[in-house]
Amino acid sequence: MKIAILGTRGIPNNHGGFEQFAEYFSVYLASKNHDVYVYNSHDHPYQDKKFKEVNIIHAYDPEYKIGTVGQFIYDLKCILDSRKRKFDVILQLGYTSSSVWYWLLPKNAIIVTNMDGMEWKRSKYSSPVRKFLKYAEKLAVKSSDYLISDSVGIQDYIIKKYNRTSEFIAYGASVFNNPNDKVLSKYKVKKSNYCILIARLEPENNIATIVEGYHASNTPYSLIVFGTLNDFGKTLQNKYADDNRIQFVGANYNQEELNNLRFFSRYYFHGHSVGGTNPSLLEAMASNTLIIANNNIFNKSILEHNAEYFDNSHDISSIMNNDSLFAKKEAYAKANIKKIENLYSWDIINNAYESFISQQIYK
Template sequence: MGESGKVAIIGTVGVPGRYGGFETLAEELVRAAARTGRADRLTVWCSAPQAPHPLPDSYLGVTLRYLPLRANGAQSIPYDALSLWQAARSGHRAALLLGVSGALALPALRAVSSMRIICNIDGVEWQRAKWRGAARMVLKRSEAAAARWSHQLIADNPEIARHLSETYGRGAVEIPYGHEDTNPGPAADIDDLALPDSYAMAMARAEPENHLALILSLFATDPSLPPLVVVSNWADTAYGRALRQRFAGHARLHLVDAEYDPARLAAIRAAALYYVHGHAAGGTNPALVTMMGQGLPIAAWDCSYNRATTAGQAAFFDSAEGLRACLQRFADHSAARAMGAQLRAHAQARYRWADVTDAYFRLLGL
């Protein structure tokens, strides 16, 4: 079909997914659409500077459109806003807006277009420690605009739904993330990383609210703990570069660059003894859901989002000593295995990609 009547997916770097949670979601929606004969009903807006070249015009039968802007950082605001305008002008009947960066454009868009806007607001982005001053104000106003002007809101976590209800008086459809790798490839060779045979693992963007400094400090100073592998985008921020410089000399710490190849990530996860999740902001974090699906015991930062995601079945910490106490619990292998089994059972019941994509398709009318 032509553009008219199609659904646009807006707010990601693009597909194939290689960046983060929303990209994984977009990838899963595209794969599910391809499996079920819906691929010709979707268009995904992509970032040309972050896409492979030459730029493909389709992926698994889904149309790809490009803008010459980056999909994250400050450029995400014009990137999302222009994507929305292009989708409306080309006759798309609905847009799935992932995140609130472009939401300040919604009042004007609603005035001139009948395109239905369905917005997953992600976490409460303006609360993240990295945002200050004008940036925080813009994000807070963007969230308010998304809540006011979207036809439908999606929350990936019950705490996000509660925030939307209490702050804006808006209900939200709760749709979480999936945990399984629905496109498993051959086992990857990660010998180039020179990792130990087994280790604790953390995976997070290098941002203050993810508490990597606390986690790294504890493992660097406590020889009773196993080696620690941390996968992060160290080079992308001043904070990440400072962390890498501070901790790179510790033999028991392995600081791995952000890895977006699913097979390599699976190989890294396979040798993990347990997972340490320091995220304090956001909603349902995809890395946490994935590790739950692995059946690993998990020590998670004690916040309402993580308690909701894990149904309170992880171990929780809010300090270095609290983390040490969590890890001491894991020394009881029987208790650690039992926790991992509980978390895996919850992930299998709650976080299945087939259920997630079906829920999105129902909401989008596909």
């Protein structure tokens, strides 16, 4: 089939979850002799027209000049270009800035949309933006031929809200099995004597809840918080500046370092409460760590009984003060790694996408 992937800043990944999926899936499709095209921002660091047999189409992206609004123009440029290409399938990853242009999508292509998470629930957005995001979500549901949900929570929401079925296909991960403790000295920590939190520093990721609970505990262990220090992050950093256990270290996109830090940590905190299957959760599951997750359907549907859950900062303090959870690390970590191998490996996820899309073409 001739397939295009829209909705990312491009491949190879240097940004986030959808970009990583686009890279893995497009390379997989090309290896299966499909004719694959991925749209890249014009200023993406990778400027070649081919990446591992995947065709790259660069489209103008003015986000660097005008901010987030530029993403609407970038998506428009991608969609207009797609009208000339005679694609069999267009796979849209997300809908926030593309669904407003649905009426320009090529009529002869099958439109498949990954519905991402419930973006309108994110507290960082103003009321008007949330209303727009709900509208964009509705447009995406109505204008797509087929929908994909990467979480059973999103799947349930779509059928209840819009009476539309969607195919559940999660995100993927690769088991990390080559640990090296060299990176620990960089953060001045020792094996099993520190905890870790990796997330965008946004309120809905329960950063404040985790840090507040940690601060109130009497644990001697360090907490390393990874995430770009935006205004919200800086506020928390200043608030807890006197607690030398808590380190706000900014963003780190070095997967090798992060995998090793997860591997040797005592506990890994996952506070995400909005959206589907979060990539960082699967990466943690694949990295031999013990996960303490926010108590919500998105996290529980993936982790099930192989994690500890928290609802508030008091829960965090209790877990850290008691510290009996560490005895379960080996059992929980083994179970989660087995789950990655059996349910969430990239081969399984890529094959599920390919099979689902192919079925729609050859019905």
